[in-house]
Amino acid sequence: MADDGDGGGDRHRQSRLFTDDDGGFDAERAKAESLPVEDGEVIDTDELADHQRYLEGRGIYDERNRVNDLTGKEWKYATKSVIAEGYPPALQHDLRSEHGGQKPPRLCAELIDRFSKTGDTVLDPFAGVGGTLLGASLCEHEGTGLREAIGFERTRRWVEIYETVHKRENEDRRERGDPPLADQDMRHGDCADLIEDVPDDSVDLLLTDVPYWNMDELEQTRNERATRESKLGSFDAGEENGPVGNVEDESEIGADSDAGSDGGEPSAAKTEPEPESETETQSKADWLEGMATKFDRFTDAVAPDGHLVVFIGDMYREQSYEFLSADLARAIESAAPVTLAANLIWYDPTKDLHVYGYPFSFVPSMVHQNVLVFRPDDE
Numbered sequence: 001m002a003d004d005g006d007g008g009g010d011r012h013r014q015s016r017l018f019t020d021d022d023g024g025f026d027a028e029r030a031k032a033e034s035l036p037v038e039d040g041e042v043i044d045t046d047e048l049a050d051h052q053r054y055l056e057g058r059g060i061y062d063e064r065n066r067v068n069d070l071t072g073k074e075w076k077y078a079t080k081s082v083i084a085e086g087y088p089p090a091l092q093h094d095l096r097s098e099h100g101g102q103k104p105p106r107l108c109a110e111l112i113d114r115f116s117k118t119g120d121t122v123l124d125p126f127a128g129v130g131g132t133l134l135g136a137s138l139c140e141h142e143g144t145g146l147r148e149a150i151g152f153e154r155t156r157r158w159v160e161i162y163e164t165v166h167k168r169e170n171e172d173r174r175e176r177g178d179p180p181l182a183d184q185d186m187r188h189g190d191c192a193d194l195i196e197d198v199p200d201d202s203v204d205l206l207l208t209d210v211p212y213w214n215m216d217e218l219e220q221t222r223n224e225r226a227t228r229e230s231k232l233g234s235f236d237a238g239e240e241n242g243p244v245g246n247v248e249d250e251s252e253i254g255a256d257s258d259a260g261s262d263g264g265e266p267s268a269a270k271t272e273p274e275p276e277s278e279t280e281t282q283s284k285a286d287w288l289e290g291m292a293t294k295f296d297r298f299t300d301a302v303a304p305d306g307h308l309v310v311f312i313g314d315m316y317r318e319q320s321y322e323f324l325s326a327d328l329a330r331a332i333e334s335a336a337p338v339t340l341a342a343n344l345i346w347y348d349p350t351k352d353l354h355v356y357g358y359p360f361s362f363v364p365s366m367v368h369q370n371v372l373v374f375r376p377d378d379e
């Protein structure tokens with residue numbers, strides 16, 4: 001630490017009180033003596049600028065932070081481009097897994113903590129069984145504070161499941177003596193209609209997991225059957241060299257195409273009853289155009305310094321890698337007044353691996369999903 005004048009001298013004196021046997025700074029001892037330590041140095045809280053506050057156990061918070069409620073130390077971790085985390089089944093996972101494309105509420109809570117502030121409004125226009133809504137409620141107890149969340153979901157069954165999950169979770173929490181999860185505002189209907197009721201600039205974070213490109217269902221069923229018949233082996237315990245069949249024909253592999261931790265279930269497109277008109281073949285271009293149009297409308301609702309954060313898994317299909325995340329990012333950017341700020345990777349280390357392609361061709365075993373982060377453009 002450089003001695004930067006009067007104040008710096010104080011800091012030096014304070015640091016010297018906590019030297020180890022070799023004369024180096026002893027952070028452990030300093031922590032034990034409950035003095036604030038940031039990046040290996042004792043913080044002299046008198047020296048903090050007017051806009052800085054020391055938060056016990058969390059580091060220095062800068063009041064000018066418009067993005068979230070994180071301290072500098074927490075921010076450093078939160079800007080990592082890979083989230084390498086499996087989320088064990090929780091929050092009535094058995095009920096939520098009927099959906100098949102649900103996201104872990106704790107992962108949603110982490111993203112909400114990174115991209116919004118306490119009391120902010122979060123919108124999920126494709127809410128499913130409520131991963132985002134539950135995440136917003138979790139933030140009150142496991143994050144930086146409660147957010148209000150609004151969800152749109154057009155399948156009534158998923159709305160009902162969210163409501164049951166919330167009720168049962170709170171019964172369990174009451175029994176455990178934990179404080180209840182706040183209820184959130186889940187609305188049943190088509191997001192293209194429901195968005196009309198959301199005032200412009202009233203949403204601080206749009207966090208969603210888009211419905212997948214809805215391929216020809218007949219083709220999909222055929223391919224799934226072929227994949228099953230190919231006797232794909234998985235690297236399960238004791239099965240390392242398990243059955244490996246002719247695996248040249250697995251035609252669709254997505255990041256969420258197998259059972260694993262919360263969120264590792266089959267993609268929504270494979271399990272959801274979709275309205276009749278949308279079960280027909282849909283070209284990728286149609287899917288992208290539909291999403292881009294919706295996001296253009298959603299962006300009106302997002303405040304100028306808000307964010308739009310979108311889960312999207314890439315896919316392997318018919319011997320080729322479908323870079324859906326890149327395609328979707330470009331489609332949204334070209335239709336809506338937003339700019340891509342980041343592509344975070346959610347890597348789930350607990351996901352089962354499968355022997356795809358062996359020994360004929362390289363087929364990726366998808367253990368990641370993309371999380372696109374957009375910022376509204378300046379007007």
Ligand SMILES: C[S@@+](CC[C@H](N)C(=O)[O-])C[C@H]1O[C@@H](n2cnc3c(N)ncnc32)[C@H](O)[C@@H]1O
Nearest residue numbers: 101102103126128129130131154190191209268
């Ligand atoms: C990938 S899932 C989202 C899962 C969610 N993240 C969760 O944790 O449960 C996408 C959801 O969007 C819904 N959906 C698709 N098109 C919609 C529309 N136009 N309006 C409202 N919901 C729609 C689907 O029914 C599906 O539940």
